[in-house]
Amino acid sequence: MGEFELIDRYFKRPVQRNALGIGDDCALLSVAPGMRLAVSSDMLVEGRHFLSTVDPFRLGHKALAVNLSDLAACGASPLAFTLALAMPSADEAWLAPFSRGLLALADTHGCELVGGDTTRGPLNICITAFGEVPHSQALLRSGAQTGDDIYVSGTLGDARLALEVFRGTVSVPAAVFDRARARMEQPTPRIALGQALLGVASSAIDVSDGLLGDLGHILRQSAVGASIDTALAAGLMDAAGILPPAQQLEYVLAGGDDYELVFTASPSQREAVQAAALSAQVKVSRIGRIEPHPGLRLLDAQGRELENRFNSFDHFISP
Amino acid sequence: MGEFELIDRYFKRPVQRNALGIGDDCALLSVAPGMRLAVSSDMLVEGRHFLSTVDPFRLGHKALAVNLSDLAACGASPLAFTLALAMPSADEAWLAPFSRGLLALADTHGCELVGGDTTRGPLNICITAFGEVPHSQALLRSGAQTGDDIYVSGTLGDARLALEVFRGTVSVPAAVFDRARARMEQPTPRIALGQALLGVASSAIDVSDGLLGDLGHILRQSAVGASIDTALAAGLMDAAGILPPAQQLEYVLAGGDDYELVFTASPSQREAVQAAALSAQVKVSRIGRIEPHPGLRLLDAQGRELENRFNSFDHFISP
Numbered sequence: 001m002g003e004f005e006l007i008d009r010y011f012k013r014p015v016q017r018n019a020l021g022i023g024d025d026c027a028l029l030s031v032a033p034g035m036r037l038a039v040s041s042d043m044l045v046e047g048r049h050f051l052s053t054v055d056p057f058r059l060g061h062k063a064l065a066v067n068l069s070d071l072a073a074c075g076a077s078p079l080a081f082t083l084a085l086a087m088p089s090a091d092e093a094w095l096a097p098f099s100r101g102l103l104a105l106a107d108t109h110g111c112e113l114v115g116g117d118t119t120r121g122p123l124n125i126c127i128t129a130f131g132e133v134p135h136s137q138a139l140l141r142s143g144a145q146t147g148d149d150i151y152v153s154g155t156l157g158d159a160r161l162a163l164e165v166f167r168g169t170v171s172v173p174a175a176v177f178d179r180a181r182a183r184m185e186q187p188t189p190r191i192a193l194g195q196a197l198l199g200v201a202s203s204a205i206d207v208s209d210g211l212l213g214d215l216g217h218i219l220r221q222s223a224v225g226a227s228i229d230t231a232l233a234a235g236l237m238d239a240a241g242i243l244p245p246a247q248q249l250e251y252v253l254a255g256g257d258d259y260e261l262v263f264t265a266s267p268s269q270r271e272a273v274q275a276a277a278l279s280a281q282v283k284v285s286r287i288g289r290i291e292p293h294p295g296l297r298l299l300d301a302q303g304r305e306l307e308n309r310f311n312s313f314d315h316f317i318s319p
Numbered sequence: 320m321g322e323f324e325l326i327d328r329y330f331k332r333p334v335q336r337n338a339l340g341i342g343d344d345c346a347l348l349s350v351a352p353g354m355r356l357a358v359s360s361d362m363l364v365e366g367r368h369f370l371s372t373v374d375p376f377r378l379g380h381k382a383l384a385v386n387l388s389d390l391a392a393c394g395a396s397p398l399a400f401t402l403a404l405a406m407p408s409a410d411e412a413w414l415a416p417f418s419r420g421l422l423a424l425a426d427t428h429g430c431e432l433v434g435g436d437t438t439r440g441p442l443n444i445c446i447t448a449f450g451e452v453p454h455s456q457a458l459l460r461s462g463a464q465t466g467d468d469i470y471v472s473g474t475l476g477d478a479r480l481a482l483e484v485f486r487g488t489v490s491v492p493a494a495v496f497d498r499a500r501a502r503m504e505q506p507t508p509r510i511a512l513g514q515a516l517l518g519v520a521s522s523a524i525d526v527s528d529g530l531l532g533d534l535g536h537i538l539r540q541s542a543v544g545a546s547i548d549t550a551l552a553a554g555l556m557d558a559a560g561i562l563p564p565a566q567q568l569e570y571v572l573a574g575g576d577d578y579e580l581v582f583t584a585s586p587s588q589r590e591a592v593q594a595a596a597l598s599a600q601v602k603v604s605r606i607g608r609i610e611p612h613p614g615l616r617l618l619d620a621q622g623r624e625l626e627n628r629f630n631s632f633d634h635f636i637s638p
């Protein structure tokens with residue numbers, strides 16, 4: 001199978017939008033007046049972002065999901081994406097389920113594959129996704145204000161739990177593992193929530209490297225600090241109560257690969273935040289507050305400060 | 320050096336356009352009314368698209384150049400790009416010249432780095448570039464008409480000559496090799512020519528896999544055929560006369576990695592084509608004609624048909 005046949009067989013689809021689609025030098029996208037184009041690019045490397053044992057259908061889903069999660073964190077509505085794919089050989093047994101998983105998620109969000117590249121090389125998946133967001137309404141990392149509440153969507157730490165089971169450092173019942181593994185391998189981008197938070201949230205980011213690390217980007221770019229109620233945060237794990245409390249808290253605060261949204265909003269928006277969560281059909285939990293003093297403080301149930309010994313994931317520092 | 324320090328040190332720059340720039344979940348681009356956004360994505364893998372010995376400055380240039388070449392083939396004006404980079408370690412001796420080469424070419428074309436991803440992994444460079452082109456004026460592969468002339472910009476075959484010297488199959492004088500090597504390692508995207516051909520050319524594509532293979536895309540998507548004057552084509556090599564004639568012709572017709580434009584235009588546009596070439600300061604050569612009968616015919620100086628034994632490059636078929 002050659003490069004062009006590979007594209008035709010697995011990735012070419014009828015053009016939907018007023019766009020050119022696959023098969024010219026460039027995809028041509030028209031963007032609505034009054035809108036900004038949001039662009040996110042993520043690269044997934046075997047052994048680093050996924051295990052060689054992963055189901056290709058789930059990997060196709062995840063490769064797009066991590067990009068859509070970035071669009072969600074801006075409140076953008078997905079439009080289209082490009083796929084650049086390096087693989088050791090044109091393996092149909094892998095390509096067929098990979099493309100199905102990828103395009104199933106794309107269809108869910110009306111996000112069209114409009115171009116890209118395929119080449120031989122160590123397995124590497126690079127997706128660039130495009131969305132649109134109303135001019136001046138985009139959710140940025142820089143908008144948090146002193147006094148704002150801090151919220152997280154969904155659950156945290158379960159992807160890390162699955163990873164540690166694979167690594168052999170933790171053992172859990174099969175049903176717990178299956179749920180955690182689905183969280184790790186097939187995350188749900190919070191697209192509807194991001195859009196519902198336009199005009200409600202003051203800042204947002206998606207949790208990919210770990211809650212504390214990603215919240216840290218909001219704090220630095222907004223020039224503020226924060227305190228987190230660790231008693232509230234600890235309960236955010238779906239598989240709560242399985243691990244020792246300290247380990248559960250670590251997975252929640254610094255697990256990574258969660259693809260939930262952490263965002264801030266004025267206390268005057270509490271009802272609006274819950275209405276956004278309801279409309280997006282995802283739980284959101286209030287876990288802390290933005291403060292003027294820089295830095296991130298972890299508080300216990302009695303409001304006493306805990307030592308922050310949690311590191312978020314860094315692709316060039318972490319082991 | 321961590322991931323964020325790496326980005327700050329080598330790739331972060333002041334924001335220019337009415338855009339958000341690096342450092343949020345998405346880059347936000349505003350696109351002018353009446354324009355289409357053109358998107359091109361290319362992935363470069365070590366050992367496949369470049370040799371491990373390549374100067375990182377030149378590699379940075381080339382990684383962006385191959386994407387800009389796609390924009391050129393649509394007649395698009397570059398706006399911005401994202402960079403996703405996998406590398407075995409955060410090697411400063413490599414990153415510093417790579418980023419300089421990349422950003423120097425970006426500056427030449429006013430093309431802003433607006434986001435991306437960095438991760439550990441086998442060396443892989445994935446760039447997605449964005450340009451704008453007036454609505455309905457974009458140069459497509461599907462516009463060639465029977466009777467149109469076929470043109471090529473610049474010179475062809477020299478990148479292949481350099482590759483074969485590296486492979487040890489050919490030996491040439493040092494001065495010839497240096498020029499050919501620069502063509503292979505630091506190609507010039509024909510951005511100005513692409514824009515000058517808007518409203519003049521009927522179709523265009525950039526030559527990356529080889530002239531015949533890439534022209535073949537125009538023929539298929541335009542549902543036409545073509546004849547090529549091989550006597551004219553053979554003279555398109557910069558290092559003409561160095562190789563045996565049959566080998567020179569092979570490098571010109573099927574060498575690959577040229578990043579010139581092949582395009583079609585009505586004979587009524589001959590003066591306009593030359594004016595476009597003059598304004599873009601690049602030679603363009605007329606080498607053939609679009610015909611109604613499907614297929615690609617190679618003619619010698621006497622108009623006799625030659626056997627077409629040239630294969631273009633395919634990432635999953637070629638050795």
